[in-house]
Amino acid sequence: MSSLHPDTNVTDKGLTMKSVIRNAAVASVAVLAIVSLAACASGSPSSSTSGSASKSTVYFGVSAAQTGQYAQYGQQFKEAFDLAVEQVNAKGGINGHPVALKYEDSQSDPKQSVAVAQKFVGDSSISLVFGDFSSAASIPASPIYTAGKLVQYGFNNSNPDFTAKGSEYQWSTSITTSASYQWTADYIKKQGIKSVGVTYLNTADWGIPAYNAFKTEAKKIGLKITDAQGVLDTSDDYRPSLSNAVVGKPQAFAHIGYGPDAAKIVTQLRAIGYKGTFYGGQDEQSFDGTPDAAGSIVGAQFLETNPDPAVQAFVKAFKKKYPNEADVTGFEAGAYDALNVAVAAAKAGGTTRAGILKGFKALKDVPSVVYGKITFDQTTRRVASPDLTPTILKAGKWIAHNG
Amino acid sequence: MLDTLIAGLLRGNVYALGAVGISLVFGVMNVVNFAQFSFFGLGAMLAWFFITTLGLPFWLALPLVLVVCAALGLIINISVVRPLAKFLPLAAMLSTYAVSQILDNASQIAFTAQFRVFPPVLPNSNLHIGNMRFGTSDLVMLSTTAVVMLVMSLFLKYGKVGRAIRATSQDQEAALQMGIPVGLVQHVSFVIASALGGLAGVFIALYVGVANPASGLNIGLTAFVAATLGGLGSLVGAVIGGFVLGILEAFGIHFFGDTSRQIIIFVILIVVLIARPGGLLGKVPLISTEPLTGTFLGKGRPLRIPRWVWAAAFVVLGIVIPLLRNDYVLITGTQVLIYAIIAAGFTVTAGQAGVLALGQAGPIAIGAYMSAALTMQLHFSFWVALPVAGLCAAIVASILASPIWGVKGHYISIATLGLGITIVAVIQLIVPQGIYNIPVPQWFGTALTTPTAYYLIDFGVLVITLLVMWRIRRSHLGKVISSVGSDEVAALASGVRGRNYKALAFAISAFFAGIGGSLLAHQYTYIDPTIFTMLMSLLVVTIVIMGGVSLPYGAVVGAIILIGAMELLRFTPELRIIVYGLVLILVVRFRPGGILVRNS
Structure with a gap:
């Protein structure tokens, strides 16, 4: 019956072995704790190297699923973001500041998206965050972004409550459901x-x-x-x-x-x-x-076959960078737009967190491959009067449908 | 009606194939093989790859898929499952879960997460009965299953290895004594099961038309339920279970809608298990042991923790970490602490009472929704709502679980798994939309919204939880509960009503799960049913097994490692889940009883 309450059962045989194991266990727990603390502490990259030169990099955070059930969408976003960043930097960045992204995988799981949010808020180099993919992961993170005075740009959040129940820090260019x-x-x-x-x-x-x-x-x-x-x-x-x-x-x-x-x-x-x-x-x-x-x-909202030159330039550049991708969809277009909107906001208001919020409040007619031009409705923090085009699927391609 | 029947038959066909594989492995190894789930998705993706990318004909691609799956199955069994199953079926089960995570993510890296159109290799709507159209493809699938089942049954009845499989599944030790190479038999079974999983995966893709690496999970879960329904270990039972479930599910959806799919599946399962605790064709041995009995308690002893460690841990977790003022560490810490509370409460069920309940997401959800309702509708303060939410979770979960305590062994794990999923599905029917603006805790009029405040609240609750658990373990009641888990027959002979004590242990665990749910709700300030998934339940179980299944403080270590590790592994986003799975396997391999439990 000794197995009934094993923790109180101490015999003296094999004491040396036991103490070795005990010490090993204690040591490993301690090491683990130290490692976790160290890793967490190093989570916020020291921006000491930034110097005060005017060419410091502007970082945007991306909270999205890179693994798990929604990884498909995370991959699409990433391709479009990377393309947009390349183009923005090739054209001189934000008034000379290069743009870079920091990705964090949330699996679109609220348990992880809140941790990601706090990580971004704590990282002083981050001046805006894109994401998350699903509202169930975005909304629990919203209070953290609001408290950190960091704009949470849920470019894919079509749930109207993301902005309606959020604060002035939640913005979206997605059309509401x-x-x-x-x-x-x-x-x-x-x-x-x-x-x-x-x-x-x-x-x-x-x-x-x-x-x-x-x-x-x-x-x-x-x-x-x-x-x-x-x-x-x-x-x-x-x-x-x-x-x-x-x-x-x-x-x-x-x-x-x-x-x-x-x-x-x-x-x-x-x-x-x-x-x-x-x-x-x-x-x-x-x-x-x-x-x-x-x-x-x-x-x-977005049509790959749209003859508009801006859309065709985007589609061409995308397919050149990713030759394996047969189609360019609204997901890629939405992410591509989102980065350009964020850059426009930073140009208008400044590259700090406060500056970007100011920028969002002042944006007008930002060129867009989805909407043509984006202007925010300042009360809903969504795109003002978004427009939809009827499209029909023919031979694997969506084309405008006149009916 | 006829349409629904045909839909059910086609569906049942796939379930039957998957269930046979699960039952086969269970029979010879006594291990529930979660990796089987991954073979569904993998089989589909491999077939897609061979046909679409390599341009192979279907009749060549299909055997290739089977060969690849069989080979993978052999590797998994040799490297992971068999070494663990020999002495600890539960550790093996946990490691199969890790293997399935690795397989899914490796497949995702290889094929991307994109849903793919499965090539229409056979016509699938060229025939019809009434309005219901079906095709050559469906007929080929049905007849393939029939042939496979026929060959399998002949093989098991007359083949030399087949008879060895049956002998091993009846009594492994006796088989070994009779000179049957049990190791080989287990390898063969695993290989057959993996190949069947791959075949089922190809069939699912053919039937559904699209596939991605994760698309096997739900079918896998249902096939698993089908195997349980038929009686784990019984192959005929698995086939019957598959078809019965497929047909009943189709009619259930016809009458109640797709949204009640999971409720239908698990209500069928629970009803069958109450009537026949061993499944439709399974035998319930007269004297049965819980999967945990005589394994964890007998095979390992907890490490003795010197007193200064307690003090040091208290100082580090309660004082040093909040003083660091790193909000990212603190927010990650809140998640660790909340899961530690839930898991510490769970040790009384999993460790002491020996019931490996797999549905803790149910009581967690009850606690979260109850707490939200109390504070928002009745304007309770958070501090009152927190314990009341715990109580409600304990009461509701106990009432719902009350019929299942006669069910034993692995069956009770599956029944509780079903219970958890059903609770969340019912909540979704009642409150379909998410709940916003759940009030944050207040302290004399000040809103506690900082990470430090959340962390300290969670830490305080954890300390209370650990004290309560320590008190329970030391009490007479705790010892009686432990006696049920250690040796139920002996306990019964001594006049202990095991059933009642299991229910009580479950209620205690549900109370702390409810508390954890309430803490989550008030921190997220938003909840919806997608938060309370089966993965959440599995995480709680994994934490407990990781730390030492009957040690409440082990749950804290388990939570730090499992939730902390996911954050620590952020340096390698693509490989995060794979590395996580490998770490899990290594820990289970070298510390099968838990981190804080010494091997003996």
Whole structure:
């Protein structure tokens, strides 16, 4: 029964061995503690080398997923950021100061994004932070950025609450989900469609608010939702949900979600014999390459095939730098824009944290590959009157759709 | 109806393939193999790579995938699983989790995280029954499974190695005495299981149409549930479990919607386990031992900690670190401390009562939501809401868990895993949107929002937690709970109602989980269901095993290492998870009982 309470059971045999192990354990714990402290202390790079020369580097932080479930998006952001930094520095940086980025992997996990936020706040060389990818990781970090008086530029946060419930330090150039799905409902109605079946991602920070916006608008304009099914992006088999959703024979079908889940949904929707137009999907490799996705319609902000010279210059430069990338999507464009907006803000207000905030408040008509020109609505801290273009997927490419 | 049935059959087919692999390994090694999950995603990505990038025909790519997966399986078994399984199945289970992290991330580095369109190698909608269309591809999959199952059953029944596999799975020691090369048998089983995992992965990709390296996780989890449902170790059970789960899931989604998918799966599992504690076809031995029994308690003794270490630790954690005034260290510290509180409370369940519950995210979520509701709706102060949230978590989790205490061994781990996921899924149904602006703690009118304040609050709660846990362990009650974990039969013979004490231990753990949840909620000031994942539950278990499964103070060391390590490894972002997995394997390899437990 000695195993009942082993901690109180001390025998004297093997004492030397025991004490060796004990000392080793104590020593290793101590070493570990010291190493962690040292590593943490060295986490804030000494900016003593900066000198007072006018050419000191301006650092922006990036809090995004480099590993884990959302790594796909983190990789896309990184490619576009790196391209934009290269271009900005080639043109003389911010009034002569070169720009550089510091990446921290958050896995879009709030446990890590708050630590990343504190790390950036504590690093005095950082004057602005991009991120995080998901609202569930961005919003818990917001109070830390606000307390550190550091602008948190959630360029990808489409959840309206990121800025609405945030402080003057939270800014975003992403179109809000409510704006884009109001637009979608209006557009479907304009096509002469009277009834629509809906699936939406059942996620608290994105899919549900988006669906609510769609539903409210549909009710207002008299678009009938025959059935709406919440689905999970981690599911693979939507057939049971989809066969329910099309029971009321809707004229068209809308999916509120991302690319990979839309690819699965549209494939399975066709497999159960539904033939109406699919309003959903995303300019993303797996959706673009799905055979059944052809003919899908979404409202897009960024279009690779947009003849605008600025867009074409960006697309060309991107493909030159990353020859393996077949497509340039809204994700890359959004990140590319974000860096240019941040640089513009620093040029306008100064490269310090306070200066960049001042810059954001003064920005006007910043050139953009997504919006053409960006001006912030100072009350929402979002892009003023964002515009969407109807696009249709044809032969793996999204092109403007006139309808 | 017919549509739903066909969808369920196709789905069940994939589950069955995965479940057979899991059951096979469990039978011969008594190890739950999490690495099996990774073979689903890996199989899909390898097939995509061979077909799309190398341009191989499907009929060549498929056997290649099987060979690669089988070879990887052999390497994993030789290097990691078998050395540990020989003396500690639980350590082996933990290391398979680490292996799966390494495999997933290596595959992500090789293939990138991008979702890929899987080439349509066979027509998949050229046939139809009613409105439901399906294709040659589906028929090929179904018949492949049938052939594989037939060959497997013939092999097990008549083949020499097959019979050896059955003998080993019935009684490993007897098999060894009869001259059966158990090591070889285990290798063969692992190789077959890995190849089946790869095959299932290819089938998932064929069926779904897109794949990425992480896409195997959910199917893997469901296949795991299917194996449990059928009875771990029973191959026929695994096949039946797979199809039953596939079909019931399809009908469940038909009636209740995709959002209740996880609730459906785990409610089916829990109901089956309550009715048949060994699964549909599994046998419950008359005298069974918990996976932890006689392993940790018998095989290791805690290191004796000199008194000055306690004082030094208190001074370093409570005084020196706050005085450093490095906010990054402090914020990381808050996460370490909160997980240490949750894990220290968990040691009474995992260590003393010997129940390896895998669903602590459930009570953590209850605590977080309850605390948010109390402070926001009823305007409680944080200091009142904190203990009340803990109490609510303990009460609600206990009520929900009450039917499952008759379930034993690995089954109870899976049942609690299901319980945790179900609790979070139900919360998501009730409060689908995130909760914002959860009030921060106040101290006589001053808002405590600085990292130092959070750190000190968490530190204070941790000290109280450790004192309470120390008191419980020293008390009569604590010894009775330990007796249940050490030898349930002996305890039962001495008149101890093991079931009730397990429930009590679980309630104590849930209380501290709820406290931890409340602390998280008021620090993040925002919560939504995506925060309380299965990975959170696994992290709690890993912390506890790392520090020494029955040592509350070990949980502090475990939390420092596991959460601290993720931050320390920031210097190598791409390899972070892989290095993390390797460190985990090495620690488990050389300290199978935990950092603070001496091997014996």
